[in-house]
Amino acid sequence: VTRRVAVLGLVLVTALLLDTVVLVGLAVRGVSPSLVVLTVIAVALAGGPEPGVRYGFIAGLTTDLLAGGLLGLFALVHLLTGYLTGLLRPFLGDGGLLVQLGVGAAASAGNVALYGALTMVLAQQAVTWPMLLLVAVVVGLGNGLLAPFVLRAVTALLRRAGARRDR
């Protein structure tokens, strides 16, 4: 279990670093893809709703601490993303390339749209509808393209960590 936690922590820190330093350079109109969201989706797809919720909460809280927004908002949105994606898992079949693309894009777009909508409710003028749409589309497309890589990497890492623990 501890090995799994360590692996997930490493995954989270790596994703946060890449998000804030590397992917920012690929921003389209100030919006760039989010690897952290993808790792939440990956963990939920690999382990189901419960790991998805736990990892989503921790990842969200860490993001909250580093971002300027309301503390707890990312935690809420990411844990719900992890939960719902985890619930979807049994219906996704073999998890082929197209499924990964689709789930990565849809869940990411839903994630940022929910975050944006909540921000709009809590701090009205910070977000406008066109901005929300732009962010959902850009993050959805970007994350969809990145999804197969991230999902495979996280799944492989988790499998290796789990296997060593058992035997």
Place this chain on the structure above:
Amino acid sequence: MITDRHRRQRLVGVLVLVSLVLVTVDFRQGEAGPLHTARQLAVSVFAPLQGGLGDVVRPIGGFVAGIGGLGSLRREHEALQAELDALRAGEPALADLERENAELRAALALQERLQLTTTAAQVIGQPPDAFRWSVLIDVGSDDGVAPGMAVLNAEGLVGRVTDATGGHARVQLAASPTAGYAVRVADTGQQGLLEGRGSRPMELLLLDDVEAPVPVGSEVVTRAYQGGSVPDGIPLGVVASPGVSGEVRAELDVRPHVDFSRLGVVLVVRDTPALPVELEPDEAGGG
């Protein structure tokens, strides 16, 4: 199976509740308290990592951007060249402004003389927020940086410091929808308020002489006011559209000089004591 599902639902419920409590506490608490401390701690742990990785990937990022978009490297080169030219051209203008300002202040019998004392800083990675209209810089309260200070680069006003830890500070960009600045049109002297609108052009609200036409291409600069910490006459942008004029106020689009998505080296203005008169409260919504 049933108990499994119950357990899972309870976990979701508890964590949702915790998140909502955190949001509520943070919403009420604002700028102080343990959550704020936790946040500063997290940033001070994470920022060196970001800085380190940034040093490693900056050249690689430039390379990727170069092959990603055709001619993008050349554009970057041109942008850098333009920045250099602007820096060179800006030197005498700045000196001129300083002198003019000193004269005006002397005329007003003000005791202090404005001298732009600045600290150079590197932008080290944006905070992980899709609606990011603030950036982190690698100087903080140890370098004399405090909330309310203005931040510039060679093109003009970048934003305002909202938060400072020992070695780092957060800058709210002027394009942030929660940012507002007192400005005037350089050509005509009309006063106004400039508000950010994210990735769209900024919005200028004229407060006097609203009937007087403002030509497209007019320069918009900051206007100092008592208690404010933004120096006078810092260029912000140019009027991009004639806009609509009403009875009491006119609204115009302003294209900012600064490219907020490509910030590198910035200067924090430390000369005026930080007495921020916030035009809009910040930090409430990820701005």
